[in-house]
Amino acid sequence: MRPDFYDFRLWLLIGAVLLLAAAFAAPRWTLMRDGYDVLVIVDVTGSMNTRDYSAEGRPVSRLEFVKSALREAIADLPCPSRVALGVFSERRPFLLFEPIDACANYAPLEGSIAALDWRMAWEGDSHIAAGLFRAIDMARELNADLMFLTDGQEAPPLPASGGPPFEGRRGEVRGLIVGVGGYELSPIPKYDDNGREVGFLRVDDVPHENRFGLPPRGAEEREGYNARNAPFGAAAAVGVEHLSSVREPYLQSLAATTGLEYAHLVDAPRLVKSYTDAATARPRRAEFDLRPSLGAAAGVLLFALYAAPTHFKLPSVRKPWRKRTATAQPWRRK
Amino acid sequence: MSGLGVDYPFVLLFLVLALAPFARSALRPSSISSLTAAPPDLLSRVLDSGLTTCGVIAIAASLLGASRPFLAGAEIERIGEGAQIAILIDRSGSMNETFAGKTPAGGEESKTAASKTILRRFVDDRHHDIIGVAAFSTQPMLVTPLSDHLAATKAAIDAIDRPGLDYTNIGRGLAMALAMVKAGEADRSRAVLLVSDGAGVIDPKLQDDLRADLAKMNVNLYWLFLRTAGSPSIYDRPEGDDTPQAAPERHLDLFFKSLNTPYRAFEAESPEATQEALRQIDRLERRPVRYFEKEPRTEMSAAFILLGLFAACLLLAAKFAEIRLVPGKAKP
Incomplete structure (x- = not known):
């Protein structure tokens, strides 16, 4: 009664037993996974109503497109990630809520993103540089990276002397400025006091200098x-301040001043890619259930045990034993 | 509802692989020319079908264990206390001052900081509630929708002590809070909790809309008025003209009282008074509601893995018990 160690099916069986024993003894494995902490600030000023994106063949406003892209992008962030949300108008960001676990609280997070609206803007001005610098401060306080989504249209335009100076440390906060909007000039919808759309902004509706x-x-x-x-x-x-397009060179210069990265908003997968490239990955503990993989591997080995060709043997290294088996099988010598 | 379920259903497709032991044997082949050479033997047959069964069980149990089966916990109906609450928070600039109307210095607490700690505690005590948060200043903003995710609600409350915005547009804020609770479940009690340190004039058209909205819904309205020292109380009659512009707080209170809606105002002049007011609201908003609590599900992976392990060990024992069939010496 001696097992045939050259029978590789024995090893399949031993492998399966070991895998199952491992799955039973240590079902979970704690490992470090990269998560992200992000403060998302969305520009909700008037120019974000410009309809120069399209979804399912219909034109959608920049803000609508940002919302759908954000919902998809946040769902695609790796799982121990935390998200804080704020809106930008006038010259500062307004924080709606502090960072929350995006995986455990996706439903309310999605509801908050869906509720973003241009009507939230407390003032019509859009001093983007000032808002961005304060958003950077806010991200530093929250110990998060920044994702600032804007079309880059300063309203009113910057004075001849230039925008406000950046007083923070360049590169201290990492993150991404996302340029929203098409490259062609498009008309900006105009709304009356009750929030009804009444045509588009005309040349004499906005200051051009x-x-x-x-x-x-x-x-x-x-x-x-x-x-x-x-x-x-x-x-x-x-000028053309009553029309809008993404002000890419301006946003790129802001990115260069502040040490953030710049990306144009095309779709959610590219947004996630640019963001994860620009932001700091924060390793966090995550539990990983090993049973599915170990159990499946054991199942495959056990199946192979039955399906494998029966006569296949492992190559022998121990000659003497082979000799002995040969002598023990006299009928084979015939 | 209870029942069986798996996390990875596609793994179950591979369960057909468990039929393999019926077709082949895991044991070593023997060079015996015919099965009829051996006499029929009950023990052998039992052993043979036993080993086949072991193989089927080993494969099937491993795969079942891999699919992460579970027994869903039963949903138990309970009677508890709970409500749907929309917390509507004033984020105008004055909320960042202390109750004395000053910029906080030293150990002083601003109105928002005080309400933050107290609101957090309030939310903590209400496990069965569905809570949403809205903020308003010049414009109303939906912060988090009604949900039972306490963490999200608390993150929204944590953000309220950041610098506020400009004005107090209470009417639009109320309209948003009402729209929030309206969208919720119908059979829960509904409440709007307004936290503000002042009031504004609600324009008459919006007043009518609010009145109409409230008449259709069964909402309890609470106003937690964080009164700054020296500012008029909601119960003070102004000395001059008694108009909404001169005494917006008093007129907002009168407007609320004129509605056919259960309404209570709490005037708080200090963090302690705020806490006391919230404790009262907590007590008032404890009407029995039916809710369903899910019992935690029972994971069954480990049991299947253990079964697979047991069957595989039996097979291994059989494999170790294999012997080489050596023909006996031919009898002379």
């Missing part, structure tokens, strides 16, 4: 210039 601070260089050349009474010239500036 910021007249705070010092006039730009060369203003003396303008028609009707008067150093005291009309330092910006007599004629109102006319």
Whole structure:
């Protein structure tokens, strides 16, 4: 009564027994997995209503597109990830809630994202640089990375002297500025006091030049210039501020100043990819159930035990034994 | 509802593999020319079918264990206390001041910081509630929808002591809170808890809308008025004109009272008074509700794995018991 150690089916069986024993003895395995902590700030100012994205063949507004992309992207973040949500308008972000576990609380998180609306904006202005810098401060306080979704349209336009200076440390907070909107200029919908859409913004609805601070260089050349009474010239500036497209170079320059990354919003998978490339992965404990894999492997080995060819033997290394078996099988010598 | 279920149903498709032992044997082949050479033997037949069964069980149990089967916990109907509560929080700038109307300094607590700790405790005590949070200043904002995810509700409450915004547009905030509880389940008691340190004038058209909305719904309205020292109480008549513009708090209170809705106002002038008010609300909002509690499910993976292990061990024993058939010496 001696087992044939050259019978590889014996080893299949031993393997299956070991796998099953392991699955029974240590069913779970704690391992470190990369999660992300993200503060998502969504621009809800008027220009985000521009319908220059399309979904299922219909034009959708930037804000709607951002919402659907965010819902998908957050669902795709690896599981121990935490998400905080805020909106941006005027010159600051407004935090709706502090970071919550996105996997355990996906339902309310999705509800909050679905409820994002341009009507949340407490003021019509959109000082993006100022809002971004404060959002960076907020992300640092929350110990999270930043995802700032905006079309980059400053309203009113920045003064000739440029935007506000960045006072934080460059690169201290990591994250992503997401440029939202098409590259072509599109009209911005206009709403009345009751929130009903009434056509589009026209040229004379918005200021095209910021007249705070010092006039730009060369203003003396303008028609009707008067150093005291009309330092910006007599004629109102006319530009394309009533139309909107994603201001990519501006957002890229903001990204360069603050040490964030920049990406254009195309779809959710690319958003997740750009974000995970730009953000800090935070290793967290995650429990991993080993039983499905170990049990399945044992099942496969056991099946192979029956399905395998019966005459296959492992190559022998111990010659003398082979010799002895040969002598013990006299009928084979015939 | 209780029942069996698996986490990975596709694994069950491979259960057909468990039929393999009927077709083949796991044991070593022997060079015996005919089975009829051996006499029929009951013990052999029992052993043979036993080993086949062991093989079937080993494969099937391993795969079943891999599919993570469970026995779903029964849903038990309980009678408890609970409600659907929309907490509507004023995020105007003045909420960040202390009850004395100053910027917090030293150990002082701002109105939002005080209400944050107290609201957190309030939420903690209410396990069976469905709670949503809305905020308002110039515009109403839905922060978290009605849900039983306490963690989300608390994260929303944690955010309220950040710098507030501009004005107090109470009417639109109320409209949003009502819309939130309206969307919830019909057979639970509903409540709107308004936390603010001031009031604004609700424009008459919106007043009518609110009145109509409230008449259709069965909502309990609570107003927790965080009163700054020296500011008028909701019960004070102003000395001059008694108009909504002169005394918005008093007129909001009068408006609420004019509704056919259960309503209570709590005036709190300190963190302690705030806590006391919330304790009262907690007591009032404890009407029996039916709710279903799910018992935790019973995992059955381990049992199947153990069964598979046992069967595989028996097979292994059989494998170790294999002997080489050596023809006996031919009798002379």
